[in-house]
Amino acid sequence: MKVHLMFKDRDFDPDQPLPANEQDLVQDLELDTLFKAMALGSKFLYAVAQVAMLTSLNKPEEIIYRQDVLKDCLNNAEIVRQIYQIPIEASGNKKKFWLGIFARTPNGVLLSSLDMMKMFVGLLRRLKAIADEHSDKFKSTGFTTFFAMIQSELSDDYFDVVEAQLEQLAFRDGVLISAELGQGNESTNDVLRLPNQREDQGWIKEIFSRKPPVYSFHIHPRDNAGLRALSDIKDRGVNLVANALAQAADHIDNFLKTLQTELAFYIGCLNLYERLTQLGAPISFPIPERTGRSKHAFQGLYDVGLALTMGQRIIGNDINADDRLLVIITGANQGGKSTFLRSIGLAQLMMQSGMFVSAVEFRASISTGVFTHFKRKEDASMKSGKLDEELGRMSGIVDQLSPNALMLFNESFAATNEREGSEIAGQISRALVERQIKVFFVTHMFEFAHTFYEQGAANALFLRAERNPDGTRTFKLREGGPLPTSHGKDIYETVFDKQSDPMRSATTAPAF
């Protein structure tokens, strides 16, 4: 009984450790917005989305496997949501029936497991019915294997046997236990027995008709200690069956939990898809290339987080950065540089989770990890310690980096003067690129960007945030080297209301 909708050959582990830089990624890429759109208020969907997005796949075939399952989901959204209801109902019912770890006695475990199993059998019959009716509408390997498993494992005959067994385990005719004398003549090796049946007699009757020796006694209804002692003996007898039944219930419970977990990712994707469709924002299934091929090209790539926050379609970027290892982005403040950087990181994580991406077209090599080093606003007050903090953070990242990782810098190492900052940024970038790490660097440090631009290395690409001749921004990046001046003045003017431009204030993220 395996679900295997997230991986061809294994379960998805929702409790697996997240990468060490999880918090940085969530903060810098504003992943929270994305998770919320996927979760639609469900904590569970949020948690699964978070794990799936942050624990990237690293093989194209793994990604394609999920893409196919997701395509089935987009085509059969209603059926998939129906299946997702089954585990949800199970966990709701479970709260009513399951004593689980609170059951201290085998009798308690037995009774509670019986209730659970009856409830599960009903739900599994429903799952089987859905499989019988709809399985032909699904094309992906993931779903076809899943439905075939349901149909072969859960036959109607098997359901009948299980239900008959559950009936018998209620022990309406009493419990027969054999025992031996152990240490100190205390009873041991208690074994639950199935009474020897006679054709026309119940086994209780059989005992009455049997010749002696049979000794019997009654326990007085007010002898509480005696009744407790009796139920202890019963406990020892039913311990094994209670365990078997509880483990079966546990297994089905785990199966349904796994089903819920694995579907949760796709339900999250469905929710996101439906929201983006509402906004008219395009999505596409990316083409994952093997690690190390250094492919990175896209059309209409936008920051999905920004689209969700603004509640509208965002203009995307078209870039071909194939074979480029160092991409330096300069230009106008609030010209879309950070947003671009985020869209790069988000698309990579989305692709490597098996999801669609927020672009018209997207093709990229699989990275060995996405890392962000963003200037932190909250550091602004402590000028002197800031460079130390930034370098400490960077050192932590270097510990995790390996070749073919994706490294996103956003105005890093600017906490000191431009010359020193440029020197540090230059040394680090050069070392990373030489170790085959793909670097995107958003910077105001002219000297840093300019030095690389002058060198004219073939594996470097320079992008610039553009602005129109009237001073408004296009929010599109174009190829271009760094210019010696920045555009802080514009922003100053906007923020301080020195000139009015309704168009721009509508599309500008809150200042600072």
Added chain:
Amino acid sequence: MVSSKSFPVTEDMPNHSVLYNHPNGRFDSQVIDAPPFFSDLNLDQVINAILVQKQDYDLRSFYYDAPHDVTTIRYRQDVFRDLENKVLQDQIRTFAEKMVVARRYLDLAGKLHYHYHQRGWFLESAAVYVAAVSDLVNGLSSIDMHSRALLDFRDAATRYVHSSPFVALAEDTHQRKSDLASVRYNIIIQGDTVRIRAYEDEVDYSHIVEETFAKFKQGGVKNYHIELPDPSGMNHIEAKILDYVAKLHPEIFAELDRYYKDHQSFFNPLIYTFDREIQFYLGYLEYITPIKHAGLSFCYPTVSDHDKAVSATSSFDLALANLCVSKGAPVIPNDFSLRNAERIIVVSGPNQGGKTTFARMFGQLHFLARLGCPVPGKEANLFLYDNLFTHFEEEEDITNLQGKLADDLIRIRHILEQATGDSVIIMNEIFNSTSFQDARFLSREIMGDMIRLDALGVCVSFIDELSNLGPQAISMVGTVVPDNPAQRTYKIIRQPADGLSYAIHIAEKHRLTYEAVKERIAP
């Protein structure tokens, strides 16, 4: 605490001690208070840890009262040498574990009320006792041993096992056990009615249920098998059931009654004494084993009652080593060697540099050697002292310095009055809280007295000139890492005191230069 009175003991066999070699030696010293130097030397930590493990045996007097003669020390060292054989150790340990169980069962039987329940546990106790003794004698027979203590015990125990009372006990016990084990019966519970009858080959129902649900059992599911409490004791329902079971098998239970009468006292004093005394060795060995496994050495010291040229190689503070090993921290061993007229080691050097530890080590070595135990180190030559005295500076109420100094001097005077040329005296950081002038004056005076006594000793002091008081004193110094004086080596080495400065700061770097980053990321 175990006293032989609480158990039925047969009195017809000679006693034998593996701790004292005198024919009528002190089997049971009454010393139950730790020696006064125990806490200064942290020996209380060592011995208490052992005593806690072995509290069933009350070994206090064995560890607190060290022998006064070299012969007994050697008698014990020989036993320790034999016990280096893991097979022997394991056999004795298995024996001891069974003896614990046998005593516990007998104790239990004494407290029980239901007739056949009580006889049942009596039988269990005897069964475990028989197995413990037979297995021990059987195991010892094939082991190569050299110590007189263990060889003599083996002879005595072998004679006992072949004696007719023991053989009869063993056979009777075996027969009763197998009779009772053959009994099998059915209990049928319906509501408040219980029926007892013979078992009639009914099939195992749990098996059938497990098979049906096997499909759902794969994977790492939780275990719901409830560990029901050990049924020590029996309630009235179980007792009633047992009475009916006895009615189903009257002959078997009549024989059990007869057995109980026949074998009232089966514990033998030879076995009892050995079981207790051997724990002195096992307790110590169990304490030092993890330390040995961490790579540290122990040795059998040469103990002399006249030669004061003491020395040790790669030795260490046992209590500290125990602590370090449990935390995975390294232990730094140290050496010392006194030659000819040299008697007193003056230890100086940086704070937290291991000086006190060194002083403790010196004292511990002498005490442990006198107990007859293997001591920390690769090699050791130690002196059989008549008395061991310690004086350690105590953290005290700073407002009463005057009073404290007076108290200190009174205590030191007592020590010097009681000490002889055969004593060991350890003074640690005395007079630290007095003025330098006073400390220098007082220390010189006291050192002078120690030298005149010709006692052995260690004196930890910041007044390093004490080592110049005569050929009897030598200087040993705590050392630091040459490139980084802030870092201690915990090595105490023999060299003149110097008085280094230790404050140097080391700058931290982020290792983020071009070369460093490239080096840190594997291609």
